[in-house]
Amino acid sequence: MTLIPAAGSGCSGPPTPPSRVDAERPANSEVEWDGFDPWAYVQHNYSVLREDDREILCRIRDFFGGASVSGAHCVDVGSGANLYPALSLLPFARSMELCEWSTANVGWLRTQIESYDACWDAYWQVCAEHPAYATLADPRHRLARVGRVSQLSVFDLPRHAWGAGTMFFVACSISGDRTESEHAIGRFLGALRPSSPFAAAFMLGSHGYRVGQHWFPAVALQRAEVLTSIAAGAYDVDLHEVRPTPSLRDGYLGMLLVTGRSRG
Ligand SMILES: C[S@@+](CC[C@H](N)C(=O)[O-])C[C@H]1O[C@@H](n2cnc3c(N)ncnc32)[C@H](O)[C@@H]1O
Numbered sequence: 001m002t003l004i005p006a007a008g009s010g011c012s013g014p015p016t017p018p019s020r021v022d023a024e025r026p027a028n029s030e031v032e033w034d035g036f037d038p039w040a041y042v043q044h045n046y047s048v049l050r051e052d053d054r055e056i057l058c059r060i061r062d063f064f065g066g067a068s069v070s071g072a073h074c075v076d077v078g079s080g081a082n083l084y085p086a087l088s089l090l091p092f093a094r095s096m097e098l099c100e101w102s103t104a105n106v107g108w109l110r111t112q113i114e115s116y117d118a119c120w121d122a123y124w125q126v127c128a129e130h131p132a133y134a135t136l137a138d139p140r141h142r143l144a145r146v147g148r149v150s151q152l153s154v155f156d157l158p159r160h161a162w163g164a165g166t167m168f169f170v171a172c173s174i175s176g177d178r179t180e181s182e183h184a185i186g187r188f189l190g191a192l193r194p195s196s197p198f199a200a201a202f203m204l205g206s207h208g209y210r211v212g213q214h215w216f217p218a219v220a221l222q223r224a225e226v227l228t229s230i231a232a233g234a235y236d237v238d239l240h241e242v243r244p245t246p247s248l249r250d251g252y253l254g255m256l257l258v259t260g261r262s263r264g
Helices: 038-045 051-067 084-092 102-114 118-127 137-146 179-189 223-231
Strands: 072-077 093-100 146-151 162-168 197-204 207-213 215-217 234-242 254-262
Touching: 038 102, 038 207, 051 084, 051 118, 051 234, 051 254, 072 084, 084 093, 084 118, 084 137, 084 162, 084 197, 093 102, 093 137, 102 137, 102 146, 137 146, 162 179, 179 197, 179 223, 197 223, 215 254, 223 234, 223 254
Parallel strands: 072 093, 072 162, 093 146, 162 197
Antiparallel strands: 197 254, 207 215, 234 254
């Protein structure tokens, strides 16, 4: 495992890192997020639509398609180099904010929302199997029109700002510190107005992951821990576990999809 040194990171937090840094469990501010390679990440994770992502996408499509939401200010938190959470919100979005901290990922997102790459068409086709999505003829153009990319940390999200939201593989995968993971879930749910529908996905039991040449930390979350953090800020919560074969990312047990409504 190679951890990227904190020095020079574009991350928030104290200008001088804490003197005692646990190299195996770095805090979010100790990781060089600008070293995240979005192209390598897409190539490894999303260039071909996998069955596990198809299953997740079908579930969030059906969830948002039945959530009676329209003309909403939507948010995807920690978008990184994945557009399918944003696509799942698109028909219901008056505006779509993609919040991301890494400068490299912010740059990738800005080019993608102008006109996204062909590999995302397969994801949209899955969405378009649902009538609420099928009526949207030109999702590429719609995302360009309503999408906006903000370099904003999950820890700095404003409260009660959005009416629907997604956060995929973020709380589990931005820090080695368990309390930061809980905090990220709380900030995400608190950023939604009361009763807003949301979907969030988590790696379970992850010990970190490689993107290109760089290794990034994770918290080895268990299902019960995620549920406890979510239940503090949500109701009508539904959990669904996906155990992919073969496994995709390094050292993890499976993926957990959570849908529900924010308490506010
Ligand atoms: C494992 S990736 C998940 C990316 C994407 N959401 C997906 O579904 O594949 C974690 C993402 O969180 C971003 N990130 C790291 N620290 C963050 C922070 N404090 N606030 C928001 N995003 C952050 C990383 O740059 C990266 O894009």
